[in-house]
Amino acid sequence: MLLALTASANKCFALADLIRRTWGIPTLAGGTFATYMPDLCLEHFDYVIRHEGDEAVVQLLDCLQRGADPGQIAGLSYRSPSGAAVHNPHAEGLKRFDTVQNLSLIEGYDKRSQWWHILTQRKIRWIVLQASRGCPFTCDYCIAPVMYGPGYRPRGWTRWWPTSRTSSSTAGTSCSWTTAFTGNRRYVKDLLRRMIERKLRGTFLAFVRHETAADGELLDLLREVGFAQLYIGAESVNDDVFVRMNKRQTIDKLVHSIQSIQEHGMDVTLSFQAGNDEDDRYAVKRAVDFGLEHDISGVYFISTWSWPESPSAVFDQAADDHQEPRLLHGALRDHFPLRMKPSTLQRAILEQQRRFWSPSRLPGMLRRGQLDRASSLLIQRYALSLFDGPTEQYVSYLEEIEQGYYDEDERLDLEKIATRQ
Numbered sequence: 001m002l003l004a005l006t007a008s009a010n011k012c013f014a015l016a017d018l019i020r021r022t023w024g025i026p027t028l029a030g031g032t033f034a035t036y037m038p039d040l041c042l043e044h045f046d047y048v049i050r051h052e053g054d055e056a057v058v059q060l061l062d063c064l065q066r067g068a069d070p071g072q073i074a075g076l077s078y079r080s081p082s083g084a085a086v087h088n089p090h091a092e093g094l095k096r097f098d099t100v101q102n103l104s105l106i107e108g109y110d111k112r113s114q115w116w117h118i119l120t121q122r123k124i125r126w127i128v129l130q131a132s133r134g135c136p137f138t139c140d141y142c143i144a145p146v147m148y149g150p151g152y153r154p155r156g157w158t159r160w161w162p163t164s165r166t167s168s169s170t171a172g173t174s175c176s177w178t179t180a181f182t183g184n185r186r187y188v189k190d191l192l193r194r195m196i197e198r199k200l201r202g203t204f205l206a207f208v209r210h211e212t213a214a215d216g217e218l219l220d221l222l223r224e225v226g227f228a229q230l231y232i233g234a235e236s237v238n239d240d241v242f243v244r245m246n247k248r249q250t251i252d253k254l255v256h257s258i259q260s261i262q263e264h265g266m267d268v269t270l271s272f273q274a275g276n277d278e279d280d281r282y283a284v285k286r287a288v289d290f291g292l293e294h295d296i297s298g299v300y301f302i303s304t305w306s307w308p309e310s311p312s313a314v315f316d317q318a319a320d321d322h323q324e325p326r327l328l329h330g331a332l333r334d335h336f337p338l339r340m341k342p343s344t345l346q347r348a349i350l351e352q353q354r355r356f357w358s359p360s361r362l363p364g365m366l367r368r369g370q371l372d373r374a375s376s377l378l379i380q381r382y383a384l385s386l387f388d389g390p391t392e393q394y395v396s397y398l399e400e401i402e403q404g405y406y407d408e409d410e411r412l413d414l415e416k417i418a419t420r421q
């Protein structure tokens with residue numbers, strides 16, 4: 001059973017091919033990439049489970065054991081005896097998904113500290129806790145509505161909240177709580193109060209929306225449990241982008257939210273999309289300016305991208321330039337932006353990230369006693385340096401392929417790009 005992020009899909013394909021060639025045992029893929037690209041995955045895997053896998057995987061194992069027909073397993077893709085791809089109808093989103101991961105079941109799971117991993121393995125370990133699935137919002141670019149369907153489904157906390165077993169196996173690591181964590185405030189407050197009662201504390205980060213900050217009681221509870229960072233998908237510093245993408249956010253609300261979270265003793269991390277149709281060559285710089293002005297602890301950029309199959313593509317699909325999967329991890333641009341050359345966008349991402357994670361900011365952090373921020377800056381700066389060479393090579397490549405498609409003001413000739421060979 002394999003799960004591939006797009007950027008690691010080729011490696012997973014090679015591994016699946018090897019397993020099939022060497023041992024001939026059935027192979028199964030699942031997760032976001034496989035859900036969007038089941039046909040491609042079926043070239044290397046015997047089965048693909050689309051969307052949520054919890055029930056389908058058990059049904060498939062049972063079916064394989066009995067040698068039965070998999071035609072009834074909702075959400076399963078496979079090949080018929082004639083070789084044609086069969087995609088069974090979608091499964092309904094799970095109503096109950098109470099079981100929590102138990103890391104002690106992983107043989108040889110390494111319990112050494114985060115610092116040990118950073119210093120000796122150059123790896124940061126993040127444990128994901130999923131308190132809910134889905135999101136009450138439907139932003140056009142987001143995978144959450146596609147993967148989990150409409151609405152927000154809380155997990156049955158009575159059975160799943162972090163137990164001492166989970167906490168001990170995650171000791172010394174950071175935990176992130178998945179998308180739209182605070183989508184149902186009553187449920188999340190209840191969960192946090194129970195964690196406080198049971199003295200379950202840790203270092204947590206949660207993915208939240210700006211509305212979270214309107215509730216002071218919720219922020220106090222988050223802080224008390226150990227949430228040090230709230231991660232908000234800012235996406236842009238341009239209200240027009242929010243409207244076009246159905247984000248239901250404004251810059252004003254974002255700023256209020258940041259201030260309120262900081263007043264409650266937590267840091268804010270923001271991620272931005274880079275290369276939207278409204279963005280000119282200074283958009284990435286403006287986002288970093290915004291981050292510095294509002295004392296944000298981390299500013300990240302994900303290059304705007306859209307699946308060809310997306311029902312709500314966020315840019316004209318003629319401008320799509322899907323690279324090989326290996327390059328699709330969000331840090332490299334994957335389309336021809338409307339108002340700047342691809343090389344300008346890529347260079348801006350690199351330079352502005354360097355500016356945000358500049359060592360020149362260290363003395364100020366140390367003076368203010370922000371040791372967490374200082375160590376995070378060193379780690380991020382180091383991580384960035386690993387991308388320097390490949391990104392600069394990529395910029396040179398972009399300068400070649402963009403020739404002839406942009407005017408002097410770096411405006412894309414969409415017609416010309418649509419008819420390129």
Ligand code: B12
Nearest residue numbers: 001003005006029030031032049052053126128179329330
């Ligand atoms: C938490 C998270 C992280 C954490 C991961 C921590 C960790 N230890 O795993 C951090 C912040 C480190 C991270 C980093 C990155 N992430 Co991330 N991350 C997420 C996030 C928010 C939640 C993923 C999660 O664990 N969910 C909980 C599990 C239970 O749900 P699930 O993954 O959907 O799994 C269900 C189904 O998909 C299915 N399923 C999943 N796997 C399998 C496998 C099989 C065999 C089967 C049958 C079914 C199945 O069944 C599950 C239960 O129903 C998602 C967005 C999202 N909301 O899903 C992005 C997401 C997965 N990340 C993404 C990306 C791009 C990255 C980065 C490459 C970003 C970057 N440029 O650095 C890095 C890669 C890091 C790495 N080395 O792999 C993309 C992946 C897009 C793609 N298709 O490739 C996503 C989808 C966000 C997005 N919209 O762009 N990420």
Ligand code: SF4
Nearest residue numbers: 135137138139142144
């Ligand atoms: S609010 Fe966040 S999780 Fe929900 S649809 Fe929008 S981007 Fe996705």
